[in-house]
Amino acid sequence: MALNYAGKDGFTPPISDQDSVDYINWLTGTVHDLNLAVASKNGGLFYATHPELVSKFDFAVVEECAASGNCNLYDVFVKAGKPVFAADYKDKGKDGGCKPITGTVAEACAVLNSHNFEGIIKSCGLGATVVQCRGPNANIEQGKGSSGSSDSGNGSSGGISFGVSVAVYVFAAFLAL
16 A cells, blocks of 8 residues: 655545545554554655654555655655665656666665665566666666566656556455454
8 A cells, every 4th residue: 555645635625644544544554453564665755754654554665766866755654663665767758757867876775775775676667677776686887677587668657557556465365464
């Protein structure tokens, strides 16, 4: 389950901070009652003003923090002993849905590693090629992904597809209960 506070909420009147806090408390409590894990996705700015909510989540998922320079917003999760899974992109994608890294893959990985995040660098199209920033399969020196296949992907926005993969993971965990 992922929460994303980066976009417009689409509600009139707008959702207040307290509405968001109440929703997070309800959602994380419900998910945990089902013995599932729940993640925050791209909510760093919100947790800067509500750090007490970090304890409600099991991990965080963040996109484009190396490219955007806002990885520090997620340090609160690491300090709380919770993993942060970070994805940055090498290109903007066919529809321009991703913010690409401005330097090299190695530089982007260095940023993610300096925050103690589990980081990957992908094409915005989310093809098979992935650069893992650390661990036994880290491959940042070559700047090549762990798959020899093309990374053409479907050109969709990374945010939607990455969020879906997290939701599928949670759903699969639910089915395993």
